[in-house]
Amino acid sequence: EAQVTQNPRYLITVTGKKLTVTCSQNMNHEYMSWYRQDPGLGLRQIYYSMNVEVTDKGDVPEGYKVSRKEKRNFPLILESPSPNQTSLYFCASSQLTGTGRYEQYFGPGTRLTVT
């Protein structure tokens, strides 16, 4: 089954404790992205990657790091989490389809709480 998986699904942590949220896709997609979703603000792109070792900042990259060492994996790293990073995080992957469009597939989300 084609899917994007994220782990963990729920995480409660304390300020300053480094954490990593993993993302993996089994569709051999070139493009992957991380978003955060907050009430009243919608989905905002944190980082995206066009391929292995190619990443770029989205709209809200401060406080986050990413890496793309393998095509299927795109982990999100919070070196020193702060309470304002409490949010619902989504990983997504996309590929150009035969109809000439990019279809994004989203993971199930990771709810992060930083106290």
Place this chain on the structure above:
Amino acid sequence: QKEVEQDPGPLSVPEGAIVSLNCTYSNSAFQYFMWYRQYSRKGPELLMYTYSSGNKEDGRFTAQVDKSSKYISLFIRDSQPSDSATYLCAMSLSNTGNQFYFGTGTSLTVIP
């Protein structure tokens, strides 16, 4: 000003009603327009994808894009309780697969 504006609702309609969801945007360079459906505790799933202006129909769903007014709409005919979800509009500048701009989402409830 946000790039994409969407009325958050909530919107509540009886089963069978026609639903109209809308977004406005400020950047005239947007070319690709999408609607996503997000059920509670799930990730968004792509519903409709449109390039430039015009209409696109898929079953009970119709997407409209009016680039001159910077306005997009999603119509749902014969709405069903299973349509109850949050609907997100999204746009991109070019078909490069990497940057998408989302609205805040409209929460829809279809009452049986």
